[in-house]
Amino acid sequence: MSGLCAGTVDLDIDERRLAWVYLSRVVQGPCAPLSALIASVGVREAARAVREHELPEALRGPTAARREIDTAAADLDAMARLGGRVITPDDDEWPGWRMLGLDQLDTDRDREGAVPLVLWARGPLSLQAASERAVAVVGSRCSSGYGVQVAGEIACELAGRGWTIVSGAAFGIDAAAHRAALAVGGSTVAVLACGVDRPYPAQHDRLLAAIADTGLVLSEYPPGTTAQKHRFLARNRLIATLGDGVLVVEAGLRSGARNTVKWARRLGRPAMAVPGPVGSASSAGCHRMIREGEALLVTRAEDVIDEAGPLRLPVADTTTDPAAHLRGAEADVYAALPAIGSRLPLELAQQSGLDLATVRAVLPGLELADLAGCDSDGWFRTRGRGMK
Incomplete structure (x- = not known):
């Protein structure tokens, strides 16, 4: 790669990092509408839209108070002085597979369920x-x-x-x-509800310093944010x-x-x-x-x-895996059934991506096959002991 190309790539990375950090300061926490905007137009364009207030209605309120505050460069300098860093979805260190679960949550139901924009970190662990x-x-x-x-x-x-x-x-x-x-x-790993530069509780400043020495102190909130x-x-x-x-x-x-x-x-x-x-x-x-x-x-x-511990992968043998024969909607509903607790048909529909009528039609068949059961709280997965 030529020096000019390398310089262009580095500039792009720096601009993206500054955009992530700017947006982290603006919303200070999970913000599903902003995550959706970033997924749609990219982080740099999303940052520009926030700065210029060219936003959908759902984002006007969450960004109004701090959209004119751009301390991204200063925040990165402050973290560097602490020996810390910011981890963005662009980085190899970002635990993308861990975040997939949050990506699937209904943020209308769980407002705090959105994937964090960035994670601020102190400590040597990846x-x-x-x-x-x-x-x-x-x-x-x-x-x-x-x-x-x-x-x-x-x-x-x-x-x-x-x-x-x-x-x-x-x-x-x-x-x-x-x-x-x-x-x-x-x-x-210690996950804080404030900036990683602010020990909380204050009496645990030595404990957090010890964790930062060998482990990781982590937060989605930018430096200086209070609990x-x-x-x-x-x-x-x-x-x-x-x-x-x-x-x-x-x-x-x-x-x-x-x-x-x-x-x-x-x-x-x-x-x-x-x-x-x-x-x-x-x-x-x-x-x-x-x-x-x-x-x-x-x-x-x-x-x-x-x-x-590690998942035990199912074997394609109906004598050991009674659900191996399931296909289509039956397989999707079965996969959405919890092994612990219960879920209502509406929750199963949201989890499986099927319509409610299909879920309700499939559940009785799964129950007859001893793959599902129900109680007063909803439906759950069984061990299928009755299968031959």
Whole structure:
């Protein structure tokens, strides 16, 4: 490649990176209409449209407050001084296959479900490599000694076996999981609901510095962004997205960990929960999730690996795979059925891309074949034990 061509390519890359960073500052978080615009016209043209206010109605409100603020170059300089970087969908480090789940979500239903525009990072780990085999470990901020011990033991075992521990750096279970991974020299990723230059909680500045030394501190929010309640809910989807499963160790009835489990289930990731003492308020949320089929009961690292480990590819033999003979709409509906919890026919239609009438017509046949069952909450996948 000639010097002129190489210079042109470098300029194009720089302009695209500046455009991504500018848009990240404008919307500060997930924004499905902006993601759709970028997919349609490209990131540089989308940035121009935002600057010049040539936008569809759905984007005028979300971009109005900050569209005239362009600190992209300064933001990149600030990250460089921190030893950090921005990761965009143009980069090899971008975990594109992880983001496919978010891409399939109905953002009319889940407003925070959009793919992040960029991810800001501190730490030596490659995000793509770190998320190849990862488990999210979350739970109560007001954890008990029992919860801290169990979270530490399971996270320590997983990290020692080469699994990345993903969590949110909060007090309690999150911190116990991060510390356990660090203690055995394992990989850990902390996902924040603020800029990566702002330790949150402030008391965890040393913990976050230790994670940044060997692991990864991550956020979709640009430098200087403060933590706010709605950002934690959006942050939870990234914790769920980056793991092969979500493990909850202690959670009260109103715990935010249940929100992370919700995201895991919508993304098709297994959700797991550790039981606690029967009278423990700290474990009441785990017990409810287990009882209501939202999460699988696990008690050790081996259980987690069994659920979150590599997929076992189906064999084209109806004696071992009772659904191998399915074709067309039947196969699509069966693939949309959850193994944990239940989905209503409308949800199955959205997941499979079929119309509601077709889904309703197919479900009774799957039930007769012992491939599907239903309860008061909807339809679910069975093991097909009745098949010969």
